[in-house]
Amino acid sequence: xxxxxxxxxxxxxxxxxxxxxxxxxxxxxxxxxxxxxxxxxxxxxxxxxxxxxxxxxxxxxxxxxxxxxxxxxxxxxxxxxxxxxxxxxxxxxxxxxxxxxxxxxxxxxxxxxxxxxxxxxxxxxxxxxxxxxxxxxxxxxxxxxxxxxxxxxxxxxxxxxxxxxxxxxxxxxxxxxxxxxxxxxxxxxxxxxxxxxxxxxxxxxxxxxxxxxxxxxxxxxxxxxxxxxxxxxxxxxxxxxxxxxxxxxxxxxxxxxxxxxxxxxxxxxxxxxxxxxxxxxxxxxxxxxxxxxxxxxxxxxxxxxxxxxxxxxxxxxxxxxxxxxxxxxxxxxxxxxxxxxxxxxxxxxxxxxxxxxxxxxxxxxxxxxxxxxxxxxxxxxxxxxxxxxxxxxxxxxxxxxxxxxxxxxxxxxxxxxxxxxxxxxxxxxxxxxxxxxxxxxxxxxxxxxxxxxxxxxxxxxxxxxxxxxx
Ligand code: 5AD
Ligand code: SF4
Numbered sequence: 001x002x003x004x005x006x007x008x009x010x011x012x013x014x015x016x017x018x019x020x021x022x023x024x025x026x027x028x029x030x031x032x033x034x035x036x037x038x039x040x041x042x043x044x045x046x047x048x049x050x051x052x053x054x055x056x057x058x059x060x061x062x063x064x065x066x067x068x069x070x071x072x073x074x075x076x077x078x079x080x081x082x083x084x085x086x087x088x089x090x091x092x093x094x095x096x097x098x099x100x101x102x103x104x105x106x107x108x109x110x111x112x113x114x115x116x117x118x119x120x121x122x123x124x125x126x127x128x129x130x131x132x133x134x135x136x137x138x139x140x141x142x143x144x145x146x147x148x149x150x151x152x153x154x155x156x157x158x159x160x161x162x163x164x165x166x167x168x169x170x171x172x173x174x175x176x177x178x179x180x181x182x183x184x185x186x187x188x189x190x191x192x193x194x195x196x197x198x199x200x201x202x203x204x205x206x207x208x209x210x211x212x213x214x215x216x217x218x219x220x221x222x223x224x225x226x227x228x229x230x231x232x233x234x235x236x237x238x239x240x241x242x243x244x245x246x247x248x249x250x251x252x253x254x255x256x257x258x259x260x261x262x263x264x265x266x267x268x269x270x271x272x273x274x275x276x277x278x279x280x281x282x283x284x285x286x287x288x289x290x291x292x293x294x295x296x297x298x299x300x301x302x303x304x305x306x307x308x309x310x311x312x313x314x315x316x317x318x319x320x321x322x323x324x325x326x327x328x329x330x331x332x333x334x335x336x337x338x339x340x341x342x343x344x345x346x347x348x349x350x351x352x353x354x355x356x357x358x359x360x361x362x363x364x365x366x367x368x369x370x371x372x373x374x375x376x377x378x379x380x381x382x383x384x385x386x387x388x389x390x391x392x393x394x395x396x397x398x399x400x401x402x403x404x405x406x407x408x409x410x411x412x413x414x415x416x417x418x419x420x421x422x423x424x425x426x427x428x429x430x431x432x433x434x435x436x437x438x439x440x441x442x443x444x445x446x447x448x449x450x451x452x453x454x455x456x457x458x459x460x461x462x463x464x465x466x467x468x469x470x
Pocket of ligand 1: 049050165166167269271309310311340341342343344345
């Protein structure tokens with residue numbers, strides 16, 4: 001049996017792309033190995049969002065080169081955003097790479113490898129439009145997913161925005177939505193295979209479908225998609241990301257809030273709490289508008305929790321700008337924030353127009369400070385949940401304590417409670433006893449399949465406890 005050594009970096013989109021490709025290899029008889037030296041094929045799924053992510057790939061390529069010198073039969077492939085962005089550099093600096101697959105046509109990997117093995121020579125595919133000749137997402141090896149009860153489904157690829165710092169429009173091209181019926185076929189297949197929670201993925205899901213129906217202006221097609229998915233029997237929970245502050249309307253929030261299977265959790269990146277910085281980032285909203293969007297979410301989605309991304313040390317960011325970002329974190333009360341130090345990406349608008357003028361040590365300090373503000377705020381905020389009951393979908397044994405299981409509640413909070421691996425995939429009601437900045441510990445009050453426990457299935461959220469302490 002042939003073996004594949006596969007490494008993946010980057011966002012949820014990459015996690016799913018990795019699963020799709022690995023599923024194809026599994027289907028054609030490959031087994032995954034954790035040791036590069038045992039592999040027949042080494043494949044790296046890359047990310048370009050920050051320089052650091054690319055550095056890791058170059059060093060991995062160095063290791064693979066040494067291995068290939070010792071075992072020339074090994075084939076080496078690079079896929080994803082970095083393969084798209086620096087294909088020429090890869091060809092030049094890493095002549096030992098046999099296969100370069102960009103962000104669109106990576107599902108050809110199995111066939112390409114066969115062609116290379118047959119002596120066809122190196123293959124390079126970096127067109128940004130999907131080639132209809134290759135496998136569509138819906139033709140997916142559903143059994144290959146790492147999590148039995150939760151899965152990702154891509155609803156759109158690419159991005160039409162022009163945030164000045166961002167490489168994504170460059171690596172993933174313009175927005176392309178997948179047709180609704182195709183997405184539903186894929187979702188139904190996953191649910192038929194035991195998935196209870198689906199997370200729909202897109203760079204900017206607010207505008208899902210606009211390219212499919214250019215004649216309609218602002219359609220809220222994402223809401224139609226969620227309503228359709230909610231009709232699928234045995235699918236219990238629906239999530240989606242990313243919801244950006246732009247292209248969002250109050251009407252869309254109202255529709256999100258009216259679909260019981262849509263979970264009260266939104267990822268709404270703010271990036272900065274300073275209007276001046278937002279303008280330089282070309283984010284097209286102000287801090288006041290960000291607050292307005294959060295207000296709509298809280299008004300229409302009971303118990304909603306919001307997570308956020310911030311970039312610190314963007315071009316020209318002053319101490320006052322940074323203070324404004326800290327203020328936004330305190331004022332909104334995010335469940336979690338992800339903080340990134342600005343990393344200049346070649347050929348982005350900010351690389352061309354704006355100096356990378358915040359010193360590295362200042363970026364690092366602001367990163368640490370912002371996370372400290374978030375954690376202090378979250379600890380206080382999370383205490384309100386003590387004594388309340390939440391419902392979790394049990395994922396499996398907790399990584400830090402094998403007498404406990406871990407799951408996420410409706411609002412995507414991480415909750416641990418006593419249990420064992422046989423409970424994976426079941427819902428449980430947990431009474432929260434301890435609250436930290438990032439997770440909760442509680443007492444199990446009921447388990448879905450327990451005799452005498454509440455009979456819970458699918459849409460019967462009426463039986464479940466109120467999801468939050470708001
Ligand atoms: N530097 C630092 N962080 C970035 N992000 C995107 N581009 C950059 C960059 N050049 C962050 C944003 C985005 C998240 C996925 O990565 O916060 O929301
Ligand atoms: Fe990048 Fe902005 Fe598009 Fe997000 S919305 S992928 S940050 S350009």
